[in-house]
Amino acid sequence: MTTPQADTASADSARCPFDPTALTAAKGPTGCPVTAGAAAFDPFEDGYQQDPPDYVRWARDQEPVFYSPKLGYWVVTRYDDIKAIFRDNITFSPAIALEKITPTGPEANAVLEQYGFALNRTLVNEDEPAHMPRRRVLMEPFTPEHLKAHEPLVRQLAREYVDRFVNDGRADLVDQMLWEVPLTVALHFLGVPEEDMDKLREYSIAHTVNTWGRPKPEEQVAVAHAVGNFWQLAGQILDKMRLNPEAAGWMQYGIRKQREHPEVVTDSYLHSMMMAGIVAAHETTANATANAMKLLLQHPAVWQEICDDPSLIPNAVEECLRHNGSVAAWRRLVTADAQVGGIAIPAGSKLLIVTSSANHDERHFADADLFDIRRDNASDHLTFGYGSHQCMGKNLARMEMQIFLEEFTRRLPHMRLAEQTFSYVPNTSFRGPEHLWVEWDPARNPERTQPEVLTREQPVRIGEPSRHTLSRPMVVERITRLTDDVVQLRLVSPHGQPLPRWQPGAHIDIECGDTGLSRQYSLCGDPADTHAFEIAVLRDEDSRGGSAWVHQHLAQGQTLRVRGPRNHFRFDEGARRLVFIAGGIGITPIAAMAQRAQALGLPYTLHYSGRSRRTMPLLQALAARHGEHLVVHAKDEGQRADLAALLATPEDGTRIYACGPIRMLDALDAATVHWPDDSLRTERFQTDAPTLDPSKEHAFEVELKDSGITLQVPADQTVLAALKAANIDVQSDCCEGLCGSCEVRVLDGTVDHRDVVLTRTERDAQDRMMVCCSRAKSGKLVLEL
Structure with missing residues (x-):
């Protein structure tokens, strides 16, 4: 709803953002007509009592903030809006929390x-x-x-x-x-x-x-x-x-x-x-x-x-x-x-x-x-x-x-x-x-x-459970060799229970047996398939052990421990046009995005680079699905991608999604400097491991707003280490600024961003950070913890 007065006739006045056929004769306190759904809302009905989230599903999807004439209240239904209201207890006073919602006689x-x-x-x-x-x-x-x-x-x-x-x-x-x-x-x-x-x-x-x-x-x-x-x-x-x-x-x-x-x-x-x-x-x-x-x-x-x-x-x-x-x-x-x-x-x-x-x-x-x-x-x-x-x-x-x-x-x-x-x-x-x-x-x-x-007694955890305990057992249903050095795994629930649906760009974490290693792999199957997760794993001789373990030790029928899915590489379905760029095994998250773009009928092009066609996983399936939308850049055919030429002209509303080798992603950063902020979104599989040189760092304070405590972060310690030392449960996996697991909200202070997860716009907003590697430019950070 907007706030025009009922008698406003000016052509450029604010308009109610609803189909006129959905409006009723009733009006809210701002003069805006009330929709039929809002007019019918009654939290004392059995539908609300039995299942409140389902009762207001229509609002969450179509009208997340509406005025209820029956109740005399504005009703708010979405997560981010409600959390923002809780956070600002000055503008949004709790004074009526215990007020009678129905006045008595x-x-x-x-x-x-x-x-x-x-x-x-x-x-x-x-x-x-x-x-x-x-x-x-x-x-x-x-x-x-x-x-x-x-x-x-x-x-x-x-x-x-x-x-x-x-x-x-x-x-x-x-x-x-x-x-x-x-x-x-x-x-x-x-x-x-x-x-x-x-x-x-x-x-x-x-x-x-x-x-x-x-x-x-x-x-x-x-x-x-x-x-x-x-x-x-x-x-x-x-x-x-x-x-x-x-x-x-x-x-x-x-x-x-x-x-x-x-x-x-x-x-x-x-x-x-x-x-x-x-x-x-x-x-x-x-x-x-x-x-x-x-x-x-x-x-x-x-x-x-x-x-x-x-x-x-x-x-x-x-x-x-x-x-x-x-x-x-x-x-x-x-x-x-x-x-x-x-x-x-x-x-x-x-x-x-x-x-x-x-x-x-x-x-x-x-x-x-x-x-x-x-x-x-x-x-x-x-x-x-x-x-x-x-x-x-x-x-x-x-x-x-x-x-x-x-x-x-x-x-x-x-x-x-x-x-x-x-x-x-x-x-x-x-x-x-x-x-x-x-x-x-x-x-x-x-x-x-x-x-x-x-x-028998199970230890009680007083407080939030550790996210590291949330792995689910999954069985390797099938292993398919895609290339000489890439295998595709199809993982299913051992008892056939449905798995969480996921969005393109999501990944899962696999615990590599008893090695103590946990590695992230992008999901590359069908997001609508609730029976299985599919990933493709490249055997990388320079890896830190995860890919070698998968290739050497996994067999069909074996049980794995898996966490997730989680998504720090989200796909914008509201883009006007999409350019997908993948190099080698970087095709895994991009394949799911391209499939989604096709299903939505969005204009898109998929550029896929590799040493040769025989080394490019999923290529045959991608060619069959995407046809002329797919552009293959095989090095041995002299078809290397000219990223500077491809992205020479900025386009408003176009989103570029890329995943692949560091050199390719660095080249993309340079090729899109003149594009609007947030046009390029990348996911990196590796980066230089962060190191702390105390002679080049400074100490700073971290105030945890919700916990009411303040921590000192010395020059030789990460924010993540300081949080864990104070028994503050923050999830973390890669500890290199790659996976986004340790993201926390920043309420005040200036962050020295050192991750490869956030976009330029997200960094400029200064409202989040990866605590495993990023630090403070200022003397103090205030975190939402």
Whole structure:
């Protein structure tokens, strides 16, 4: 939408960017007509409750930012837009995060007043400058070393609750475990003496409905009574805590901190956090685990995988949180006129930011609807929010979910979903099934014949899982010799599960047996083929060992460990014209790009260079597919490519994609200096290994904005090494600036780029860097970590 006034008639006024036939009579607050999809949007409908990402798929694809007349909110659905909103908590205030989305009537308001209900700002919905000082003061109990102390209790509770129904053959996991255990853990963490769980559950649901739901007028009074009782109970518990402030618990920690910082940790703040903390610490975890179990049991092959290999559980948790998390959406208030996704949003507007939709955005998560527990960027999900208001309790939730899944996989691996209809408490933001019925044959319980299963424990990872643990087993289905020194491998899943779809330019990482080597190879098959990955590997006598290992040791039927796919060489489908240039084995990513250009009907030319036709892999198949679009430059035929002549005249809208030997790519850099920035995009298979000469380098600081810590990077150390020394998990593979694995966002400072991944425009933007090799030109860098 744009922002013309309703009565504007000027021919050059901004126009609404939609087909007039898609518009309705309704208008948004800027005067722009509302589309039919936006007018119909209703988050209280069953479609949204059952599957929020699918319900707004149309918006993600066609209208990522729209105004909802029914809700009175602007709705945001794409990953980059939502992350940018989270990052700017000044323009996009969290002040309305706990505001009632459905205003209640005077009778219900009177009930709340009679209970003295006065929920104040909490860590969730307060603005700066109050928020960050409070967050810093209260953060310590959420650090991994402190959370570890709660692991024994979580394990004990998980064991005891499963004991209650393990021999029954049927259970409602929500009623019989997944609500009560997180609630007990939450009370333990907060330092609350265990009260009547049924009452607390009733109060917690009422709080959710009161804040994020749409209670009918006749229901509002009953909800208000429950919320009022919840408020008073929270106050009573807090009064008890004040009698013993040295006891364990986050609330007692807050009481002690109040002595040191009375202006930061106030009485009203503690009361509000007492109530909000009970909800936040258990309800989202209960819902998240129920969603995860439902999702895993709907994918029996995946469930079997984690039963067989519990080391997969930490990343399975992340993928469950991404694919079907417990937080569907958050809300923000726009404090100044702003742009979101190119749409003008006036100050005072309210935003519903659908994080569950962001988690299914294909622009960030390849093949986003695929449930892939080896997805290497699953932990990029926005279920916990992002930035300064990211959920403080996220690692407690992760720990609980890992332990619950471990207990279920160890003791009930034969569990299956029972026939049922899933229902959800209607609200915009928090979701989990009200019931989750499962069945199993008690006679097959492993502990009956193998009591030792009860003593097994998988280490819990507190925090995001390491991306290096996410390799998937793949079987070499076929090896095809393309030339004397190039073989093509077709790799398939050992159990026939579908593989992630990928985009042209993507690569996979292959672990080379026990050598400790990991090497990247571009995918050159059909991106639509979800049954196999195909790569071509050149035997290079000067290689660092990867290609020699593939040629010497791999055989048909052998199992490999593979990571990815990942893509740092993305293909622009919006280009007017395309020039593809490949040299030798560099044809592998280019072949997939050319195939995609052909499928889209884009104008393209493919230039392929090699010593001779017999040494050029894939040539025969390329000639058959591309015909006159293919230009072969065989050195032994005197057909060497004249890159300077080929690229003499710059063309706006033309993209040049190239992969091949260093000498060819260096020549392309020189031949396109006069072209528009970003016209040339290259991928390099090798470069000069970076070295650090301390006499020529300078030390600098790196501030990690999201972690709240600052590191010193000495002249003889890389940024990557400094991050790993501080236990900051950053993926890295080549450590030479080749693969793009270690890319991080830069929020401030000037980067000395030394990689061969970023384009000229990307370097000039100074908003990202490869930490394995690049450094700071300035004295300080601020990174989004």
